[in-house]
Amino acid sequence: MPSISETIAAKVSSITIADIPEEVKLRARHLMLDSIGVGIAASTTGFAEVTLNGLSRLDPGEVPVIGRSETLSKSGAAIANGLMIHGHDFDDTHIAAVSHVSASSLAAVISASAGDESITFDELLLGYILAIEVNARLGMAADGRFHDKGFHPTGVLGAYGSAIGAGIIHKLTAKQLVAAQGIVGSFSSGVLQFLDEGSGTKRLHPGWAANAGLHAVSLAAAGFDGPAGIYEGRFGLYRTHIQDSEAPGTELFDNLGEVWEVDNVAVKPFPTCHFTHSFIDIALRLREDPAFEYSQIEHMTARIHEVPARVVCEPVEDKLRPRGEYDAKFSLPYLTAAALRHGKITFDELNESARGEEDVLAAAALLTVEHDDESLYPKAFSGDLAITLKDGTTLHESEKINRGHESRPLTNTEVAVKFSDCALPVVGVEKAGTIQSTIIDAQGSRPATEIIGTFCG
Template identity: 40%
Template sequence: MNQTISSLISDKISSINFNAIPEQVRERAKYLIMDALGIAYASTQYDFAEKTLAGILAISEPTPNGVPVIGMNVSLPARDAAIVNGLLIHGLDYDDTHPKGVIHATAPVLAAVLSQSHRLQKSGEDLLTAYIVGIEVATRLGAAAKGGFHQVGFHPTGLIGAFGATLAAAWLDKLDAGQMTHAQGITLSLASGSLEFLQDGAWTKRVHPGWAANAAITSASLAKHGFLGPKETYEGRFGLYASHLGADFKLEGLEESISTIGQEWELMNIAVKPIPACHFTHACTDAAAIIAKQFNLEDILKIEAKVPAGVMKTVCEPAENKQKPANSYEAQFSIPYSVATGLRFGRFSLDALDEKAYTDPETLALAAKVISVPDPDADFPRYYSGEVVVTLNDGKVISHREAINRGADVRPITNGEVEAKYVENTGNLLDAGKIAQISSALKGLENQSASQLMNLLSTQ
């Protein structure tokens, strides 16, 4: 029998160590973690963070020896802390994305790694290595679906992120290759993530990464203690891809992609978000902002937004909901609102998530003029392109196309820009000394323990 994909992954992951990872990759990983932590701090100011913590505390016990929750001055058992930390990282939809995998890989992987490395008293070097391990797995598994999960209603960040997080958690707990294979099989029954939240702006998407991290820590521990999981986790008759994408889905190229782990680094292809909204909206938002000063808004007759066909269900449908978002989450997943915001204000910032912003009559009047159409020239999912075409009352047409979204591999957000984003996200919560202290700790992560970092992050 040929080697299964899960065992191939296990063999590749088992051989990775800190010194085998290029310095450039390690450095970028630190800045991706910095980005995630800045977003987590910003999330603590929103209702969803407080209510999630309250719900977890009702069924869990704070423990002095537990894992700190970022910025919330409480420590919880490892899996419960992972749920909350994952939610904080992903809660504002401002976290990074791997375009080909259409997955926010950092949120589930980092949530698991923070808990597992603190619980096991690991070094910062181990924390960083495990994070990279998880990213390399999750991105490849996501890319193999070719954007298909979104089309059938599954959220890859929760579903696929659980597998990357599982390998990261298993690596930290020193599972052997056989145990890692069982852990992946166990996760097959624990991984989840429905896109039904898109219908009404429900909060469930926010908890997907934390739940994935919870599943990962559970699977790794069960496998370490002899629990048996299926072996054909990915390619089996009822494996990941057949069960979620249908028996007719052709799983192609995954083994070849897995074989490059340790030689090619998908982490370097991760796109950092410059806008706190679904990545599918960014190009149109930027295009709108670029042309906004070329005309008066009251002179607009109609607006056409061209987006990849593969994102229409997520950010364009149903049109009536997208043109008039009922809450901040619907606003983040709305092409009409994003375009209208770009036209009015020249950017889409965290302020756009305030109720007064997404209920503003002038913005909604612009959004009502936006018609979304599929772009036949889109290179999706490699890039999340967008074009805005504005027709004025006098017949004049003004347009701009962003063929490649900011943050993509050929338009990367620099490490300096990541740090500026981190400072902006934490600026209203932390004093300048604490902001600099966390930044310094991350840049020298390999020179301290994971617990030192987690204790630093526990308070505001």
């Protein structure tokens, strides 16, 4: 019986761009556009400057970076582009996989295509789509348990998807793709300790995954071997990372090329951890109730599944008074209070000035957390919020399925609006329009480097 990696390799090797339905390719182009938009928004930040300064110390290169004039090596650009896309935590998520699938996938195929005029945009798009398909299925097989063991699926699983995406672009054989997956298993990484300390290391995870995929593909192409049982083996991914004694079978991968998980990728409406989105939307609706008055909040109760609660509600002291932007993005109490206070959650509500608003921090301290045994997690990121006012009035609402979920998706038109909101302040109207029309309408036969050049450099 073939292993999971052999099943994946055989499937992806047989898929061509012509096999992918037009509506799936169009959605993938919009996911790409969304990623580029949030990457451009991050390109002028302090964390982008620090990252580029650090990477440029290692080795020079000619590969462009999203929204920047600097160039790096293929490896450095993969790390930088992954960081740009994921930097604001505004990039897409495959909800059942609990993984930001585009950040690593797009970063990997950009570097894999860079500098080679013979690689077409169709080939880049095929690699990008198949990277997402593999990344998503690997996460689905874990049923949301990577987070509970302290691993960030975006970094861990993104490495495998990136190896597939880059391997497709470089036309690896099925045997070489098996080796690439086995090799990248020794490179994939991403731990959640940043949650306890407010560090920005999470931003690096998808870029490092893309970089890992590139190296695994290069080694596999040269003849380096890797274990075929990298997923289900005695010391494979599932037994080591989620301590699962029963590793998954190949069922989730048998429909590769028939069922498209690209259709199930959720585009984010807020630049915060996806686990908080239902609560933000509920808060925005409850503040419109005629009975609501911010100064009259007596107490709030948020009900959330215990696994995401450990991410966005613990440690309590750091969630009540965020030390930095990442603490704020991952703080259910702070974001709920900020949404109720300002009527929106944008980049502005996450900056240093906003994080210091005492009336918001005071409201955040009024929120207690309870386990929601009716949550749909990990199939959806459910939320339940009750606000008690000083006169005894209680406002309450539940949202079982978060906005952006596959069953409540942002439309392609809404994705384009989000792209404009992210890109216009940085690149202006004309360039933003050029990027959008190129990504959405470009002929697949055009060189990938031409397309990349519209949004990098």
